[in-house]
Amino acid sequence: METSEKYVVSIIRHGTRSTVKSDVFLNYPLYGEADAEIEMDYFAWVVRNDMRTVIVDTGFSRAGGESRKRTFLLDLPETYSALGIDPASSPQVIISHAHYDHTGNLDHFPNSEIFLARDEYDFWTGKFAARTQFHHSIEEEDLEGIRRAHDEGRLTLISGGHTVAPGIEIVQVGGHTPGQCVVKVSTSEGVVLLASDAIHFYEEYEADRPFTYVANLIDMYAAFDTIHEMERSGEVQHVVSGHDADTLGRFAPVIGEFAGLIATIGKLS
Numbered sequence: 001m002e003t004s005e006k007y008v009v010s011i012i013r014h015g016t017r018s019t020v021k022s023d024v025f026l027n028y029p030l031y032g033e034a035d036a037e038i039e040m041d042y043f044a045w046v047v048r049n050d051m052r053t054v055i056v057d058t059g060f061s062r063a064g065g066e067s068r069k070r071t072f073l074l075d076l077p078e079t080y081s082a083l084g085i086d087p088a089s090s091p092q093v094i095i096s097h098a099h100y101d102h103t104g105n106l107d108h109f110p111n112s113e114i115f116l117a118r119d120e121y122d123f124w125t126g127k128f129a130a131r132t133q134f135h136h137s138i139e140e141e142d143l144e145g146i147r148r149a150h151d152e153g154r155l156t157l158i159s160g161g162h163t164v165a166p167g168i169e170i171v172q173v174g175g176h177t178p179g180q181c182v183v184k185v186s187t188s189e190g191v192v193l194l195a196s197d198a199i200h201f202y203e204e205y206e207a208d209r210p211f212t213y214v215a216n217l218i219d220m221y222a223a224f225d226t227i228h229e230m231e232r233s234g235e236v237q238h239v240v241s242g243h244d245a246d247t248l249g250r251f252a253p254v255i256g257e258f259a260g261l262i263a264t265i266g267k268l269s
Contacts, residue, residue: 005167006188007049009265010083011240013248014059014074015042015101024200026210026217038201039245042101044076045194046083047168047185049268053091054168055080055112056183056194061104064139068100074261077108082257087112094170095146096196096242097177098124103142106149114149115164117172118157120179121146123215137213173198173227175220176211182227187266190237193230197242198223205241238265 022028022035045056059076060068077087085091090111096102098120106114123129124143149155156162158181162170167186174180176197183194198220199205205227210220230236241247251263 005049005051005165005186006268007047007167007185007266008268009185009187009192009194009240010046010048010254011248011251011263011265012044012046012059012074012076012079013041013261014044014076014079015065015070015072016040016245017042017070024212025204026212026214028209031207031209040200040243041245041247042070043240043242043247045183045240046080046085047183048085052165053085053089054164055085055091055093055109057096057102057196058093058105058109060101061139061142063141064100064104070101074258076105079258080108092164094164094181094183095120096183096194097180098143098146099137099177099197100139100142102196103146104139106142106145111154113154113156114146115156115158115162115170116146117170117179117181118159119172119174120177120181121150121155121157123178134215171226173219173223175214175216175223176200177215180223182223184236188269189266191235192238192240192265193227193236194240195227195242198227199239199241200243202239202241202244202246205239240265 017040020035044059047054087108093112094115169184170181172181182198185192200211214220248263251265254262
């Protein structure tokens with residue numbers, strides 16, 4: 001990923017919940033371990049430099065979080081504003097997949113170009129999206145926002161991979177959802193992989209334990225393999241999980257108002 005453009009990645013922890021491993025790992029009894037508590041955080045990401053700002057996922061909406069009894073730590077639209085991000089400036093938005101906790105708040109970016117995998121769009125606008133095992137993970141209002149962006153010509157549908165800008169690349173891996181994507185970002189500290197829900201928890205990835213909700217198990221395992229190879233080959237230097245409570249502790253903490261809620265990777269010269 002050779003590029004002269006570098007970015008700062010901000011990891012925003014906007015929600016959390018407490019659960020148990022048997023709730024988040026598929027067929028957990030197969031591992032022969034006692035059940036245990038696990039914390040699940042909810043993140044959104046901002047990628048920016050002096051030339052551009054790109055939003056990666058937009059968290060859950062007020063309705064989406066409250067209906068599932070998630071704990072709100074930050075109001076994302078207010079946080080974007082506090083970080084100096086004006087939705088009216090139409091920053092590009094990458095949606096890794098269409099689950100409720102990654103597509104809320106899209107209405108705050110009414111003029112932005114949105115990137116989404118074509119397989120993801122086709123699935124959620126197709127005949128199987130209404131089935132209970134899939135539908136519980138989405139908010140109809142969020143999907144309507146994606147459809148509206150499509151009708152307005154603001155939705156860019158990608159297949160396989162896509163370069164959003166120099167140093168920002170989307171890679172489709174599938175598995176968790178039909179069009180699950182990860183995002184590679186060039187920073188002063190190396191290439192960062194925003195794994196989103198290709199890796200909910202580091203334990204999921206490191207111990208080869210798929211998440212409980214999966215559209216295609218073979219593709220989920222293949223996504224693990226793809227990311228491991230990215231690390232082994234030196235293609236990426238940092239992997240950022242989609243929900244692991246240890247995530248912020250792995251990177252540079254922000255002090256002040258957002259202490260314990262935001263961490264960053266990279267600096268601008």
